[in-house]
Amino acid sequence: MMKNSVDVRTLLSVYEKIKSQGHTIDFGSELDGIQCTENQDGYCVSMSDGTVSLDINFHNTYHFHTRNEDPEG
Numbered sequence: 001m002m003k004n005s006v007d008v009r010t011l012l013s014v015y016e017k018i019k020s021q022g023h024t025i026d027f028g029s030e031l032d033g034i035q036c037t038e039n040q041d042g043y044c045v046s047m048s049d050g051t052v053s054l055d056i057n058f059h060n061t062y063h064f065h066t067r068n069e070d071p072e073g
Contacts, residue, residue, distance in 0.1 A: 012056065035047070035049075
């Protein structure tokens with residue numbers, strides 16, 4: 001099984017850059033084709049380029065989603 005090694009702090013910095021330097025869209029912000037959103041309490045943020053999305057949750061847990069992801073997997 002392949003394990004992703006991700007620096008969540010770097011990803012959160014990217015999220016903040018999109019939020020501060022991107023333009024406002026209906027449900028969040030967008031910069032260079034990457035959209036970001038957050039839930040109402042700010043404990044979960046998401047980023048997506050339309051092909052891959054990433055959810056970052058409280059306690060620095062994360063999950064990647066892809067278009068061809070097996071929903072049963």
